[in-house]
Amino acid sequence: MTLEARASSDDRKALREANEAFYKALEGLDLPSMERLWLHSGWVQCVHPGWEALVGWTAVQQSFVQIFASTRWIRVTPTGVHVEVMGDVGVVSCAENITHKSDDDIGLAVAHATNLFRRTPEGWRMIHHHASPAPVRVTHPFTGTVQ
């Protein structure tokens, strides 16, 4: 059985770039770019870590307005990025390695993301974002000893 996705390297490259554009818009707290990236449809979905699922572009857009308003800055480094093109659907999964400042707190977090894109005449458009808390490996835990 050869059901594995067959796609041109250009196709996969464009999908990878769409995924990078998502994290660039997130880091830039850049609402216009985020709006351009998403398909404005009633059935798109978004699950932010720990949130209820949001259904429909209006709810998704409002969530980014809210997140951008409460975030001073955020850096997200995607790692372990897997990209699959299946017809007009692009499936991307990755780990999101996050450092962010919200109000006065600086936080570290890792999330798993499933990002789905739909092929359109204007390029890949996001239709689904599901991010959830992942185990965090702290490489240099503080021991409580000042050396």
Add this chain to the structure above:
Amino acid sequence: MTLEARASSDDRKALREANEAFYKALEGLDLPSMERLWLHSGWVQCVHPGWEALVGWTAVQQSFVQIFASTRWIRVTPTGVHVEVMGDVGVVSCAENITHKSDDDIGLAVAHATNLFRRTPEGWRMIHHHASPAPVRVTHPFTGTVQ
């Protein structure tokens, strides 16, 4: 723009049934049914709530062996099920309302799930399962008062 999924009602019905078969296999701790439901490919992915992402059928299968071995019983009621057929890809999202007994603990949980299926000559086969903790609304919180 009419990019919304066009699919026959039979197509969507079969996808919905594949999603139900997943939860039936989970409730039944039924490894053979779970094995039949998944595409046995090196790129399928599975994220159980709080786990690292598993890549490839071998790792996914082992996770179900492990979960089934440590679970006495589990009941999962999917709600808010959204089904979209896009070409040969089926996208399902739902809330998983879970009651389970693991070792000696009985637990309640709610998870969000993104379930992806691939159309094959044998029917829809699961290629991606991403489940993550969701907010729990406790309808009758215990007040500490015995009446």
